Amino acid sequence: MSNVNIVLGIDIGGTNTSFGFVDRAGTIITETSMETKSNDSVKDFVSRLHYRIQEVRVDLPSHHSLCGIGIGAPNANYYRGTIEQAVHLNWGGTVDFAGLIRKYYNIPVSITNDANAAAIGEMLFGNARGMKNFMVITLGTGLGSGIVVDGHLLYGNRGFARELGHTMVDPAGRQCKCGKKGCLETYASATGLVRTALTLLAERCDPSPLRAMSSEEITSKRIFELAQKGDKIALEAFDQTARILGMKLADAIALTGPEAIFLSGGLSMAGDILLKPTQQYMEDFLFSAYKGSVKLMLSGMAPGKSAILGAAALIWSELDL
């Protein structure tokens, strides 16, 4: 049997770390996950991760050959291979994460933030195949953005992610975890939707099952389920989220000129309830020369697979060069 080249894709989150072996066609041959336990030292984490990888690797058929490792992680710096000031990972200031992995593996290792990995995944394995200019927006606890220009991820001068999530909606607006006020991700994200629903419960008088729930009980999933049943507060919460997201996507289009924008992450699973009004508002806010020229679509990668596929795509895109 001929040799099959594969890569390892690793997605590091504050709670869980998942990884999988992925071939060039985007098939996940095997995958697993482990607790991140981010209070451990980063050296202990990498040692534990290596052990788990080896456990899985021995079960791979012998004709597989590992060519590279791609990593998606919060606050990763692509140029330096580092994870810097990641608030959900208690590893201190700047960690040379790619360097720590290279101590165990003598193959190419690359790291970037999760939204950038999602964008490369979309380009290699998802709905952006064949596109040169597009954007992936990850809507989860926060809002991440990966911007591809002329076929390359837009890193900017210092190698960090592009942060659409921290552009300004309202300087007197909601407190953001980044220290600023009024950032887009405080409105357009799973947590932003919940905050909008809470505001609407205060502002409006419509009856809603949301009124029987505590703030902590209200989740984006519950708001989605109620919106499907026609709940007025829930529907209005989606509409306000869509309006703010559509407005800021129009700004991002004016600056970077994509042919398509893909929504990814937990909140994007709301589908048309979010997608349709966002598209409408985006069109309304677009500069005339761009109207009708940008597609807004859902990601083409399965929600549970996109993180590993994105990390794998990162290293595949470099091995392809």
Add this chain to the structure above:
Amino acid sequence: MSNVNIVLGIDIGGTNTSFGFVDRAGTIITETSMETKSNDSVKDFVSRLHYRIQEVRVDLPSHHSLCGIGIGAPNANYYRGTIEQAVHLNWGGTVDFAGLIRKYYNIPVSITNDANAAAIGEMLFGNARGMKNFMVITLGTGLGSGIVVDGHLLYGNRGFARELGHTMVDPAGRQCKCGKKGCLETYASATGLVRTALTLLAERCDPSPLRAMSSEEITSKRIFELAQKGDKIALEAFDQTARILGMKLADAIALTGPEAIFLSGGLSMAGDILLKPTQQYMEDFLFSAYKGSVKLMLSGMAPGKSAILGAAALIWSELDL
């Protein structure tokens, strides 16, 4: 005497068209201008332009060799070589301007909008020499933007300019000529400054020589002169302009990651009265990871020369390849 390669840089405006012969070092050997008379047909315009170019060209020393023509024009499409829907040029929908010029000259011809030309000019002849990621903002009647990423102008999917001037400040805000409301250029431009001063005259009670002027008499230059003398309304108008510009520059930095932003155009001649507060507000609005990493400076090209130099730089940058 050895041969000297030169290019022709042409800047087309609604009122005047200027052009000049420029060497690779950015020296303008000779320049002149003519009325655009945009009510004439575009064919008549190009014929008249060609005649004027020939008049100037015959006086050039014989050892100069013309290698290319670069053109800066409103609503120019770089990929197609066209000028499209330019409201200040009554040439109809889409004009193949590069094609019309090529009928007279059998050398490379390239066209882009004036802000993009300014950005390439800054890279070749101005303060962006050696930079790979930067932005030029032209503050005149409107607000234009040229964004350079990894050493290349960011055109996006369709070849038009990137339009920071038409990103959103306030959806319920000032009417813009583009048909939308609340675009950045209705606040941060020479005309935007005048509109802000008018609003302040309505909102505040401070005495000011501006109260003796009609709306048509108030210009950005007069507001600047009064600001230098400590006029409260004028100073506040600059401060509000700086705040909005600083906020939207912070958004643009989050999306494209430049190492520097250069202000150009008539309003930038206000210097520190605009530059200092804009820089302060920009820093305040920056996402923590970018704070302190982006320089805000004035253009390094002389205001009266930048349009011709930018157009010349456009074609030099292609001949260099």
